[in-house]
Amino acid sequence: MTETSHRPSGDPAAVPSPSANEPYLVVDELTVRFPTADGLVQAVTDLSYTLEQGKTLGIVGESGSGKSVSSMAIMGLHDYKRTRMSGSIRVGGQEVVGLSSEKMRTIRGGDVAMIFQDPLTSLHPFYSVGSQIAEAYTAHNKASKSQARAKAIEMLDRVGIPQPKSRVDDYPHQFSGGMRQRAMIAMALVNDPKLLIADEPTTALDVTVQAQILDLLQELQRDFNSAIIIITHDLGVVAEMADDVLVMYGGRAVEKGPTREILTHPEMPYTWGLLSSVPDVSADTDARLIPIPGNPPSLLDPPTGCPFHPRCAHRSKVPGDLCRTELPELVTGNRPGHTKRCHLANPDSIYEAEVLPEIAPDLVEVVAEDATPAETGTGLFGPDDEAADGGSVAPENR
Numbered sequence: 001m002t003e004t005s006h007r008p009s010g011d012p013a014a015v016p017s018p019s020a021n022e023p024y025l026v027v028d029e030l031t032v033r034f035p036t037a038d039g040l041v042q043a044v045t046d047l048s049y050t051l052e053q054g055k056t057l058g059i060v061g062e063s064g065s066g067k068s069v070s071s072m073a074i075m076g077l078h079d080y081k082r083t084r085m086s087g088s089i090r091v092g093g094q095e096v097v098g099l100s101s102e103k104m105r106t107i108r109g110g111d112v113a114m115i116f117q118d119p120l121t122s123l124h125p126f127y128s129v130g131s132q133i134a135e136a137y138t139a140h141n142k143a144s145k146s147q148a149r150a151k152a153i154e155m156l157d158r159v160g161i162p163q164p165k166s167r168v169d170d171y172p173h174q175f176s177g178g179m180r181q182r183a184m185i186a187m188a189l190v191n192d193p194k195l196l197i198a199d200e201p202t203t204a205l206d207v208t209v210q211a212q213i214l215d216l217l218q219e220l221q222r223d224f225n226s227a228i229i230i231i232t233h234d235l236g237v238v239a240e241m242a243d244d245v246l247v248m249y250g251g252r253a254v255e256k257g258p259t260r261e262i263l264t265h266p267e268m269p270y271t272w273g274l275l276s277s278v279p280d281v282s283a284d285t286d287a288r289l290i291p292i293p294g295n296p297p298s299l300l301d302p303p304t305g306c307p308f309h310p311r312c313a314h315r316s317k318v319p320g321d322l323c324r325t326e327l328p329e330l331v332t333g334n335r336p337g338h339t340k341r342c343h344l345a346n347p348d349s350i351y352e353a354e355v356l357p358e359i360a361p362d363l364v365e366v367v368a369e370d371a372t373p374a375e376t377g378t379g380l381f382g383p384d385d386e387a388a389d390g391g392s393v394a395p396e397n398r
């Protein structure tokens with residue numbers, strides 16, 4: 001695949017879908033680079049995943065791991081003149097890498113919508129909140145002014161804005177931070193998108209509103225069979241919402257698979273670190289909270305070999321200097337649909353013997369017996385948790 005620093009002259013919209021039966025979203029070897037005065041920022045490297053309609057993918061990883069940059073590429077939001085992008089992203093069979101901005105506009109906000117990490121990114125300060133939601137609606141639907149206004153009020157009501165009929169004419173600065181977040185969610189949902197990318201959608205919200213918003217996303221999925229990508233630091237949200245999980249580190253996929261697998265049998269030390277640094281990973285109050293030592297890697301000058309090696313406590317278990325010299329491939333893990341990028345030969349036994357006792361001593365026995373997550377009482381999965389059913393995102397082995 002060739003690297004493009006600007007839009008190719010051909011119109012990818014004219015290129016037929018490689019397969020009519022492929023998943024709704026196919027991200028294939030996506031690489032995103034930003035040339036800067038300090039050098040080339042290697043924000044996303046060789047990222048591949050797929051997502052079916054009606055399914056939810058959770059993307060997790062520390063700050064700067066490429067979660068937002070890779071998602072914004074799906075929305076065609078990178079400035080082609082300042083970005084080097086290669087690989088392929090197909091949405092509903094349509095290639096979007098290199099798509100003209102006019103074509104991208106017809107998709108964005110309609111079939112594909114995004115809830116941004118920062119509400120101010122998508123709300124214009126000079127226009128009322130209601131008019132912006134109404135405009136997002138009329139851009140993709142034939143509707144009169146009054147119908148669009150009624151739709152805006154309905155959406156504000158759906159996301160829990162009190163007195164939506166009077167608040168519809170407010171400007172963004174008249175809304176609190178949480179209300180702005182909800183207004184932006186209303187705007188993203190107004191056209192019932194087939195693919196919704198929710199980038200930290202509930203971070204600024206209190207627990208009750210957070211639950212409402214997550215319900216709303218699930219309702220959207222039920223009613224319209226939407227595919228959802230949810231980017232979050234909250235593994236509780238992942239457990240509740242996601243069929244599958246993609247763990248990113250230093251711009252790369254380092255572990256992927258069904259949510260239940262990733263949360264109960266993680267095979268990559270970075271994922272172990274994420275789980276260890278979550279306070280509610282265990283119902284056991286004695287469980288320790290262990291932050292991952294060190295800092296995320298520089299994307300200007302990423303480490304050689306495994307990008308996690310400077311911070312990894314388990315690299316000495318890999319023979320020779322492999323962790324420092326050789327990038328592990330993303331290979332199939334010990335269970336179906338599970339892939340991981342790590343040289344360790346026996347991750348399960350290390351996890352059970354060394355990592356799990358540090359996280360939650362009470363879980364060791366249960367996980368060793370390969371019990372269902374509901375039996376572990378981890379707090380991540382309840383007995384009725386649908387996420388425990390696993391999912392159907394088909395992570396590719398690379």
Ligand SMILES: Nc1ncnc2c1ncn2[C@@H]1O[C@H](COP(=O)(O)OP(=O)(O)OP(=O)(O)O)[C@@H](O)[C@H]1O
Nearest residue numbers: 034036041043062063064065066067068069070299
């Ligand atoms: N336009 C840009 N120019 C240069 N570097 C960029 C640009 N946009 C993002 N980056 C860099 O790319 C890397 C990945 O950023 P990204 O926003 O995807 O991180 P993230 O995983 O979403 O983190 P967070 O959890 O903090 O939101 C970061 O190092 C960021 O500084």
Ligand code: SF4
Nearest residue numbers: 306309312323342343
């Ligand atoms: S490849 Fe080596 S450094 Fe990387 S996570 Fe596995 S053990 Fe740690």
Ligand SMILES: [Mg+2]
Nearest residue numbers: 067068069117
């Ligand atoms: Mg981000």
